[in-house]
Amino acid sequence: MPDRSEDLFALLGELAKLTILDDGDPQSFRARAYENAIQELRGTPGDITRMSEAELVQLDGVGRAIAKKIREFFATGRIAKLERLRERYPPEVQRLAQLPGLGPKLLTRLRQELGVESVDDLRTALDAHALRPLRGLGAKTEERLARAIERLELGGKDRRTPIAEVMPVARRLVAELASLPQVERVQYCGSLRRLLPTIGDVDLLVAATDPTGIVEHLRSLPTVRDAPRFGDTRTTIFTDRGLQVDVRIVAPEQFGAAALYFTGSKAHNIRLRQLAIERGWRLNEYGLLDAETERVIARESEEEIYAALGLTAIPPPMREDTGEIEAAATGALPRVLDPAQLCGDLHVHTDLSGDGRSPLEQVIERAQTRGYRYLAITEHGEDLAINGVTREALLAQRETLRRLEVRHPDMRLLHGVELNIGRDGGLDYDADFRASFDWCVAAVHSHFELDREAQTRRILAAMRDPSVNVIGHLTGRMIGRRPGIELDLDAVLRCAGETGTAIEVNSALARLDAAWEVLRKARELGVTFVVNTDAHHVDELDRMQWGALQCQRGWVDAEHVANTWPAGRFLAWAANRRSTRGG
DNA sequence: GCCGTTTTCGGCCCGACTGTTTTCAGTCG
Numbered sequence: 001m002p003d004r005s006e007d008l009f010a011l012l013g014e015l016a017k018l019t020i021l022d023d024g025d026p027q028s029f030r031a032r033a034y035e036n037a038i039q040e041l042r043g044t045p046g047d048i049t050r051m052s053e054a055e056l057v058q059l060d061g062v063g064r065a066i067a068k069k070i071r072e073f074f075a076t077g078r079i080a081k082l083e084r085l086r087e088r089y090p091p092e093v094q095r096l097a098q099l100p101g102l103g104p105k106l107l108t109r110l111r112q113e114l115g116v117e118s119v120d121d122l123r124t125a126l127d128a129h130a131l132r133p134l135r136g137l138g139a140k141t142e143e144r145l146a147r148a149i150e151r152l153e154l155g156g157k158d159r160r161t162p163i164a165e166v167m168p169v170a171r172r173l174v175a176e177l178a179s180l181p182q183v184e185r186v187q188y189c190g191s192l193r194r195l196l197p198t199i200g201d202v203d204l205l206v207a208a209t210d211p212t213g214i215v216e217h218l219r220s221l222p223t224v225r226d227a228p229r230f231g232d233t234r235t236t237i238f239t240d241r242g243l244q245v246d247v248r249i250v251a252p253e254q255f256g257a258a259a260l261y262f263t264g265s266k267a268h269n270i271r272l273r274q275l276a277i278e279r280g281w282r283l284n285e286y287g288l289l290d291a292e293t294e295r296v297i298a299r300e301s302e303e304e305i306y307a308a309l310g311l312t313a314i315p316p317p318m319r320e321d322t323g324e325i326e327a328a329a330t331g332a333l334p335r336v337l338d339p340a341q342l343c344g345d346l347h348v349h350t351d352l353s354g355d356g357r358s359p360l361e362q363v364i365e366r367a368q369t370r371g372y373r374y375l376a377i378t379e380h381g382e383d384l385a386i387n388g389v390t391r392e393a394l395l396a397q398r399e400t401l402r403r404l405e406v407r408h409p410d411m412r413l414l415h416g417v418e419l420n421i422g423r424d425g426g427l428d429y430d431a432d433f434r435a436s437f438d439w440c441v442a443a444v445h446s447h448f449e450l451d452r453e454a455q456t457r458r459i460l461a462a463m464r465d466p467s468v469n470v471i472g473h474l475t476g477r478m479i480g481r482r483p484g485i486e487l488d489l490d491a492v493l494r495c496a497g498e499t500g501t502a503i504e505v506n507s508a509l510a511r512l513d514a515a516w517e518v519l520r521k522a523r524e525l526g527v528t529f530v531v532n533t534d535a536h537h538v539d540e541l542d543r544m545q546w547g548a549l550q551c552q553r554g555w556v557d558a559e560h561v562a563n564t565w566p567a568g569r570f571l572a573w574a575a576n577r578r579s580t581r582g583g
Numbered sequence: 584g585c586c587g588t589t590t591t592c593g594g595c596c597c598g599a600c601t602g603t604t605t606t607c608a609g610t611c612g
Contacts, residue, residue: 019584026609026610026611027595027596028584029584029585029594029595030584030585031584032584032585032595033584033585033595034584036584036585037584037585060585060586061584061585061586062585063584063585063586064584064585065584065585066584066585100610100611101601101609101610101611102610103609103610103611104609104610105608105609105610106609106610135603136602136603136604136607136608136609137602137603138602138603140601140602140603141601141602141603144601144602190612203612233599234599234600246612261597261612262612264612266596266612269596269597270596270597271596272596273596273597274595274596276596277596282596282597283596283597284596284597284598285597285598285599286598
């Protein structure tokens with residue numbers, strides 16, 4: 001069954017967007033009401049498709065008007081008001097409204113005074129200098145809009161970039177800035193810090209007593225292509241790959257307030273400011289201030305500001321206004337996973353796998369350096385074309401592993417394998433050989449085109465196989481390149497709980513699979529998780545931190561992550577699952 | 584469009600920047 005709630009949210013979101021245009025106000029309160037309602041509905045447990053108007057009105061942020069629209073949608077599949085707005089703002093006009101610098105007010109004027117109804121119309125008007133006679137518009141505006149059109153057509157501005165592409169660029173820039181003597185602290189903020197799968201632009205926050213030279217340094221970097229706007233404390237640059245980077249320089253003592261502000265999310269910040277107002281304060285990027293006396297309540301660190309507002313500190317990946325503020329106010333925030341708590345990696349390849357690049361000894365050395373208590377080597381099963389490994393080669397590896405184990409008395413080496421889940425849920429090798437491994441990951445690497453029912457069936461079959469400890473990268477998604485397989489999540493997560501099969505949190509930024517929404521749901525069902533790097537090179541063992549942050553985003557606490565457990569407990573759990581279902 | 588012991592109207596988060604103005608409106612994050 002397709003998720004009709006998601007369809008509803010999409011339509012309400014569109015309604016919000018078009019209402020901004022219709023109200024001619026970027027801060028349209030009606031539009032915000034729609035967005036608030038979406039937030040509330042998302043956080044509502046139970047089936048909203050079946051709720052009556054009276055029940056809907058009980059929800060915070062849902063009044064009679066929105067409740068009626070919700071019922072209208074579930075009854076007829078349409079929202080009449082939205083259809084009227086769509087007529088008034090056809091796709092061409094909406095595209096026009098996407099241009100940066102062209103807000104609802106200017107859009108209305110251009111339509112009324114110049115008859116501009118599309119990007120093409122606007123270009124024609126610009127070429128004819130038709131904007132100049134209009135009050136409040138001049139040559140600069142003309143030039144700005146012309147450039148915005150160019151960018152739009154390059155597909156630049158509204159395109160979001162997968163986090164795996166953005167993170168290395170951002171980290172490189174952070175390192176560059178941190179190397180300057182006048183810079184005290186640097187932090188990337190925004191959706192990157194919150195670990196969203198795709199990123200619009202990068203927000204870099206710099207603390208410096210003297211901003212001189214910082215912007216110039218950035219502009220001098222070879223990867224920086226264009227710098228359309230710049231001032232002393234705020235600038236925008238574009239990298240050679242078209243990624244927009246906004247840089248803000250602030251005084252060190254306001255770093256916390258600024259980091260909070262620029263990390264967002266917007267909805268989270270609005271809630272924080274409301275809490276400030278309730279206390280007679282004001283929260284902005286300079287600090288938490290007394291509204292009357294301007295006395296500083298807190299500003300140096302995010303933690304101080306949260307504390308002053310009566311909240312426990314909220315980790316960046318949780319800042320989405322999906323219940324974290326209420327939880328932080330009552331001390332009910334889950335004790336989120338700290339990367340340092342992870343004491344083993346349970347999905348790692350060596351150069352024995354066709355696509356692996358580092359030799360076994362190196363992998364083990366690096367795991368030792370990271371202080372791990374256990375490590376599972378998991379080459380690809382033989383069914384995976386080109387990259388898979390034969391039974392004989394795996395048996396030989398097992399011998400080697402047993403020899404190497406002696407050199408690492410503090411780290412238990414598990415001989416594992418990454419099995420391929422076949423079209424109908426079948427797995428590599430035979431049951432006896434699979435049972436001879438210490439640890440089995442099972443994952444989807446093929447048949448992405450099957451429908452939801454078939455996909456669900458094959459995952460359930462894999463979970464019921466007695467050899468399987470964990471399902472690796474649950475949907476097989478590659479962010480920005482390939483959508484994951486569709487699954488009946490309720491059935492899959494229920495089965496995970498019943499069979500004791502863990503769900504992997506795959507730390508590769510290109511995957512971040514399972515997605516945070518899935519983690520959040522799984523957590524409520526008491527599922528056990530394992531955070532893995534799926535490393536194919538020793539350096540990739542270091543990406544465990546992203547998996548930990550992904551857990552934070554999914555509200556997964558350490559207790560439910562099996563590889564935070566001490567070796568004794570972990571090994572007993574892994575072995576127990578196999579023996580109980582092997583018999 | 585929602586909300587309510589300072590309630591059924593008048594609020595709703597906050598400030599910087601830009602371009603254009605001569606005190607501010609619009610846009611953005």
